[in-house]
Amino acid sequence: METRELRYFVAVAEELHFGRAAQRLMMAQPPLSRAIQQLERRLGVVLLHRTARAVTLTEAGTVLLREARLALQAVEAAESRTLRAAAPGPTLVLAAKAGASSELLSTILDAYAAEPGAVAIEVTLGGPGQPETLLRTGRADVALLQRPYDETIGLDTEDLHTEQQVLVVPADHPVAVRPHLSLAEADALADLPLPRWPEPDGSYPEGPGPQVRDHTQLLQLISLGLACAVAPESLQSQLRDGHAMVPLSDAPAVTTVIAWPPHSTSQALAHFIRTATRLSSGTRPPKAVSTTS
Numbered sequence: 001m002e003t004r005e006l007r008y009f010v011a012v013a014e015e016l017h018f019g020r021a022a023q024r025l026m027m028a029q030p031p032l033s034r035a036i037q038q039l040e041r042r043l044g045v046v047l048l049h050r051t052a053r054a055v056t057l058t059e060a061g062t063v064l065l066r067e068a069r070l071a072l073q074a075v076e077a078a079e080s081r082t083l084r085a086a087a088p089g090p091t092l093v094l095a096a097k098a099g100a101s102s103e104l105l106s107t108i109l110d111a112y113a114a115e116p117g118a119v120a121i122e123v124t125l126g127g128p129g130q131p132e133t134l135l136r137t138g139r140a141d142v143a144l145l146q147r148p149y150d151e152t153i154g155l156d157t158e159d160l161h162t163e164q165q166v167l168v169v170p171a172d173h174p175v176a177v178r179p180h181l182s183l184a185e186a187d188a189l190a191d192l193p194l195p196r197w198p199e200p201d202g203s204y205p206e207g208p209g210p211q212v213r214d215h216t217q218l219l220q221l222i223s224l225g226l227a228c229a230v231a232p233e234s235l236q237s238q239l240r241d242g243h244a245m246v247p248l249s250d251a252p253a254v255t256t257v258i259a260w261p262p263h264s265t266s267q268a269l270a271h272f273i274r275t276a277t278r279l280s281s282g283t284r285p286p287k288a289v290s291t292t293s
Helices: 003-015 018-025 029-043 059-085 102-113 130-136 183-187 215-223 233-238 267-279
Strands: 048-050 055-057 091-097 120-126 142-147 156-163 165-170 229-232 243-247 254-260
Touching (some): 003 018, 003 029, 003 059, 102 120, 102 267, 130 142, 130 254, 142 267, 156 267, 165 215, 165 233, 215 243, 233 243
Parallel strands (some): 091 120
Antiparallel strands (some): 048 055, 142 254, 165 229, 165 243
16 A cells, blocks of 8 residues: 555545535545545455445444554654654654643653763653653654553553643632542533543543643643643642642553653653653663664
8 A cells, every 4th residue: 555545535534525625635526535445446445435414433443543543653753753863963852741740750860861971852842741742753752651541552662651641620619629520520511521631633532621722821721710631649749729620530551651662763852761660660671772873
């Protein structure tokens, strides 16, 4: 399969509409339809169920969508890493979620900066899901991700810290004095909707919650009584007097991991990972990272 065909299929599979997919790809609809039909014939499977009213993915189509996204990310990563490798001077780009694991990130950066031979670190902060995307597309060398919210399949990782989750609410809200809440109870707070973060394409999912772009905006909305948020308990260090945290009894624990591309040969990256894993308490010996120059 050609990358062009994969891009065509991903657009149709995500839009579930040939007209919108054609507009997104800036092409006419008939050649797009023919390209998908040719792809199905060559694979010998049906990827899309088409009716007069709707387009839906088959099981085979769902698998191809997942694999095509990974393949296209790999192609983009190869280009990004090649261009960055040619840049003068060694630099590591670290991606992390804005507002998450701030103290841990600061500790790692300070410790690494004190190491002999440390290279410059460029920190890129993003919204939910963005650090993973930056890492997979080669725009970052290493990332701090949070399971279970970030997908780590296909990446090398080391666990750094595990913590529980809480609901962040206005300090004067009635639920602020509750000893704990369930996720269902948090979702049922009609006057404190959960925020909506942008999708990778910049659009926002449907829902009653306010649209947010960054962590600072979210905290301000919570202070104003316009939203609540599910967050790791380490967020407490960033909260103001107008915020309160309520433990969530049934929310999964969040594990911050350091993640990097498999089979990396960067000495600087290996050095940085060793520093990060050494600082995390109670972890296993770090996985081997090749130090071939």
